Amino acid sequence: MIEVKHTNDGKRGSFEAFIDGTHAGLMTYTWAGEDRFIIDHTEVEEEYNGKGVGKEMLYSAVDFAREQGKTIIPLCPFAKATFQKHEEIQDVLVNKV
Template sequence: MTEIRQTNNEKKGVFEIYFDGKKAGEMTYTWAGEDKFIIDHTEVDEAYNGKGLAKQLVYAGVNYARKNGKKVIPLCPYAKATIAKNAELQDVLA
C-alpha cells in the first residue's frame, strides 16, 4: 500500500511516497514564478526498486499541476524521461 504526501511552500515543495507506512522516496520541486514549478530531483530508496514508486511520484506531480492550473519543467532526468515516454503527461509541460 502506498501513500503520497505533499509539502509545499512559497519557494519549494516535495512529494514523499510511503510504502507500508515507511518513507520510500521523494520528488522535490522548486517554484518558477506563480504558474510553474521545476521538478529537480526524484529518488526512491534501493529497497523499493522495481515497485514503480518513482513513476507514481511523477504522476502525483503532474496531477497536482493539472488540478491547480500549473505547468511543469522537468529538469530531473527521471521525471523528464517519464513525461517524454507517456504522452498523457505532456499537457502540463511548460
C-alpha cells in the first residue's frame, strides 16, 4: 500500500510516497500566488517504477487542490502527461492541457 505524506510551508510543498515505510517517491510544488501551485518535479525510486507511485502522489495533489479550492499548473513532464491522460482530474488545472 502506498502512503502519501503532504508538507506545505506556504511557499513550497511536497507529496512524499512511502511503501511499507520505505521512501518510494517525491513530488514537489511551488505556490504561484494564493490560488494555485506549480508541480515542478516528480521522482520515483527506481525499484518502485511502474507501481503507480507517481500517479498516487499526483492524485493526492489533486485531492488537496480540490479540498482547498486551488488550481494546479503542471510544469513537471510526468504531471503534465498524467493530466493529459486522465480527464477526470483536469478540473483542477489552471488551463486545460
